[in-house]
Amino acid sequence: MRKAFMTIFSTAALLTLASVAFAADTAGAMGAIGTISWATAIGMGLAAAGCGLGQGLGLKAACEGTARNPEAGGKITVTLILGLAFIESLAIYALVVCLILLFAHPFAKIITG
């Protein structure tokens, strides 16, 4: 199991690095779009995964609390919504960084002078 996992992981890592090496050959700002696309996609994927886990835990606790004490359901729901928005905002920070990378491309001025 571990050997299969390491094989697959090494293959994926080599493929990823190979494409990055090809992209680095094209000079200047236009070559960076490949790396930026990878960074954006993986970054947002990780942010969404972390956000999903966090909100799932919060939701689990809220459901258990309401199940134990249905009268406190209203307050628990309000606290839950507030907490979900906070956790959501962490993924939104990652989204803002990705939008900056995609649209307000910071490398162009530096490389082309």
Added chain:
Amino acid sequence: MCLFLFIITGNLIGLVPGLDSPTNNVNTNAAMALTVFAYYNFWGIRMWGAGYIKHFMGPFWWLVPLMLPIEIISHLARPLSLTLRLFGNVRGEEIVLVLLFALAPVVGTFPMYFLFSLADCIQAFVFFMLAMIYLKGSLEHAH
């Protein structure tokens, strides 16, 4: 309260096709966040005077060199987080709506409208709640 009404109408206006939210732009959100920051600090200083600095000092006197920078950075991060939270939500919704409209005009966007109107209302509520919580934190006793 005014904040809440402004943000919720501002957010929901963006969902009408052809209109844009004012909260779309980072400047609107930054202005509101800085206003909230100035407001709660003003009331804290007005209530406590020079004793307001005690809010930044932590529970024990020997923790001050550690707590003071941490608290100052945390307080400075508050308007930043308020701005980015609201801006990211509303701008992200606008981008997704535009993209989905290009791909699948009505069927793609119609279910997203419910999710986005819910997220708009929740974000307005969160901004308002956070402003109240910061105000309360600056007015209460410092540890």
